[in-house]
Amino acid sequence: MPLSNKFELVAFEWGVTTQTVRRDLAELCKAGLAMRTRGGARRMITSPVIAYEDRRLNQTEAKTCIADAAAALIPNGASLAINIGTTTEMVAEALRLHKDLTVISNNINMVPILRASRLKSLFLIGGAVRLSDGAIISSDAIKEISSYKFDFAVIGASSLDADGSILDFDQREVLVTRAILQNARKTILVADVSKFELSAPFKICDAKDLDYVILNAPPPATFENSLLGQSTTLIIAGETNAGTK
Numbered sequence: 001m002p003l004s005n006k007f008e009l010v011a012f013e014w015g016v017t018t019q020t021v022r023r024d025l026a027e028l029c030k031a032g033l034a035m036r037t038r039g040g041a042r043r044m045i046t047s048p049v050i051a052y053e054d055r056r057l058n059q060t061e062a063k064t065c066i067a068d069a070a071a072a073l074i075p076n077g078a079s080l081a082i083n084i085g086t087t088t089e090m091v092a093e094a095l096r097l098h099k100d101l102t103v104i105s106n107n108i109n110m111v112p113i114l115r116a117s118r119l120k121s122l123f124l125i126g127g128a129v130r131l132s133d134g135a136i137i138s139s140d141a142i143k144e145i146s147s148y149k150f151d152f153a154v155i156g157a158s159s160l161d162a163d164g165s166i167l168d169f170d171q172r173e174v175l176v177t178r179a180i181l182q183n184a185r186k187t188i189l190v191a192d193v194s195k196f197e198l199s200a201p202f203k204i205c206d207a208k209d210l211d212y213v214i215l216n217a218p219p220p221a222t223f224e225n226s227l228l229g230q231s232t233t234l235i236i237a238g239e240t241n242a243g244t245k
Helices: 003-014 018-030 060-071 086-094 110-114 139-145 171-182 193-197 221-225
Strands: 034-037 040-043 079-082 102-105 121-124 150-155 165-168 184-190 202-206 212-215 233-237 242-244
Touching: 060 086, 060 184, 060 212, 060 233, 079 086, 086 110, 086 150, 086 184, 102 110, 110 121, 139 171, 150 171, 165 171, 171 184, 171 202
Parallel strands: 079 102, 079 150, 102 121, 150 184, 184 212, 212 233
Antiparallel strands: 034 040, 165 202, 233 242
16 A cells, blocks of 8 residues: 555544644654654564563574574684674574684573584673573673684674664663674674664664674665765675675
């Protein structure tokens, strides 16, 4: 249905003018409560309401494709840091057959994932553990990360903004992730495009500041435009191959 017809339908159902519907939609988008899409708009989720264990079951096929594309960028013998997240955990799974990796993480779930792999070393960052997901996000963790220098940072995020912002719900987690990025030679973001439906308040970085952004489907045009002229490589992971832009 054309967008104009949808406005007319909503206006009829609510007994208001189409101008009112358009104005209210614009206000919702401006407030971060909705996002315009082709043919309409979509409600934004503004809180991390889905439990971590449940998030592991979401977008599993997309996360597998993303993880395989990320793992293909990392050679045997490399050192890397991996932050908390269900997609980054899938990357760790995809790296299990790599040889002689050195992995640093603030995610205690990396122990069962990588314990029987072919790693050279696995270092867990020390500090207080967030029991809801196994993240270590204390100030001690930030200091400890700063004592490392690794080849790759592999990070996930809670939310992606169409303007290119990479976002999270927890400011402490943002600070840890920034420390991981600052101490890496190459940086990789892994995320599925459902993250564009989420709105989080704290900014990790801009996509243009990263070396690689790996998604499972094309992002909004404004996000892709934010990377034009930058050194960031956008990878759209597919079931059997990955396309780069």
